[in-house]
Amino acid sequence: MCTKRMKNFLNSYRERRTNLNMNFTVVNKQVCVDNIRILGVSSSSIFLVGDADSISLSSVFDTPPESLIIGPFVPLARS
Amino acid sequence: MYKRTSVVKNIDVINVSNNSVFEIGDSRFMKPRTKVLAVQREYELFYGDEGNFKYYPIFTDPIPKPVVDESVHVVKYNQTSAIKVNNIDITTLSGSGISHIGSTKTIDAESRIKHIRQLEGRMANNLTNFPLTNVNNNKESL
Numbered sequence: 652m653c654t655k656r657m658k659n660f661l662n663s664y665r666e667r668r669t670n671l672n673m674n675f676t677v678v679n680k681q682v683c684v685d686n687i688r689i690l691g692v693s694s695s696s697i698f699l700v701g702d703a704d705s706i707s708l709s710s711v712f713d714t715p716p717e718s719l720i721i722g723p724f725v726p727l728a729r730s
Numbered sequence: 731m732y733k734r735t736s737v738v739k740n741i742d743v744i745n746v747s748n749n750s751v752f753e754i755g756d757s758r759f760m761k762p763r764t765k766v767l768a769v770q771r772e773y774e775l776f777y778g779d780e781g782n783f784k785y786y787p788i789f790t791d792p793i794p795k796p797v798v799d800e801s802v803h804v805v806k807y808n809q810t811s812a813i814k815v816n817n818i819d820i821t822t823l824s825g826s827g828i829s830h831i832g833s834t835k836t837i838d839a840e841s842r843i844k845h846i847r848q849l850e851g852r853m854a855n856n857l858t859n860f861p862l863t864n865v866n867n868n869k870e871s872l
Contacts, residue, residue, distance in 0.1 A: 672801055672803055673800065673801070673802045673803065674802075674803045674805070675802050675803065675804045675805070676804075676805045676806075676807070677804065677805070677806045677807070678806075678807045678809065679734070679806060679807065679808045679809060679810075680809050680810070681809060681810045682810075682813045682814070683814045684813075684814065684815045684816065685815075685816045685817065686816060686817045686818075686819075687815060687817070687818045687819070688818075688819045689818070689819065689820045689821065690821045690822070691821060691822045691823075691824065691827075692750070692820065692822070692823045692824075692827035692828070692829055693822070693823070693824045693825045693827045694764075694824075694825040694826065694827070694841045694843065695762075695764075695825070695826045695827070695839040695840060695841045696826075696827050696828070696839075697827070697828040697829075697830065697837060697839065698820070698827075698828070698829045698830070699828070699829075699830045699834070700736045700738060700813055700815055700818075700830070700831045700832070701733070701734065701736045701756075701813065701830060701831065701832045701833040701834065702733045702734055702806075702833040702834075703833065703834045703835070703836075703837060704834075704835050704836060705835070705836045705837070706836075706837045707795060707836075707837065707838045707839070708837070708838075708839045708840075709793045709795065709839070709840050709841075710825075710826075710840070710841045710842075710843075711788055711791075711793065711841070711842045711843065712843045712845075713788045713843065713844045713845065714844075714845040718844070718845055718846045718847065719846075719847045719849070720846065720847070720848045720849070721848075721849045721850075721851055722848075722850075722851045723850075723851060724771060724775050724848055724850070726777045726779075726780050727767075727769060727780050727781065727846060728767075728780060728781055728782040728783075728785040728786065729777070729779055729780055729782065730779055730780075730781075730782040
């Protein structure tokens with residue numbers, strides 16, 4: 652009995668979730684900039700003067716302790 | 731969707747390197763990718779055929795990205811039709827960096843960097859003063 656009720660609840664919740672709609676309203680007022688000074692744009696960064704719909708930036712940086720090799724200078728990852 | 735116009739009076743960029751983009755004008759899709767294997771050695775010694783990315787998983791592992799499956803209804807109202815900037819100074823763009831004057835739809839940038847430092851062994855032993863020879867001798871006696 653309990654499981655049936657739970658199932659019904661879950662189904663109704665899923666239904667509501669799929670019908671869920673979020674409205675997001677943006678009002679862009681006036682933008683007027685005099686001076687911008689940037690030293691560096693690096694590693695998947697952006698500087699944008701304008702509009703965009705979707706931005707996805709990812710960066711992986713690896714300097715683990717084991718990347719410090721002490722020993723004779725052997726060639727690395729020879730092809 | 732309606733996009734605004736970008737008005738820039740003066741822009742000064744000195745350096746654009748390593749899969750970076752400097753774009754004036756509108757675009758639809760941008761997908762810069764960078765892979766960097768940075769090796770620093772105690773003294774200059776570089777073989778010509780080093781650096782095969784496939785030996786390091788950091789260059790091939792997939793990067794997890796958020797899944798956007800919600801239905802969001804976006805409405806934008808632009809009160810003015812232009813974004814105005816008087817002056818921009820950029821020293822450098824590097825490693826999948828983007829400088830974009832204008833509107834775009836999708837940007838998907840990715841950069842993977844691995845640093846390796848190599849020091850000479852003789853030098854390190856002198857510094858740490860670790861009794862490597864003594865340890866070996868003890869093992870033999872046991």
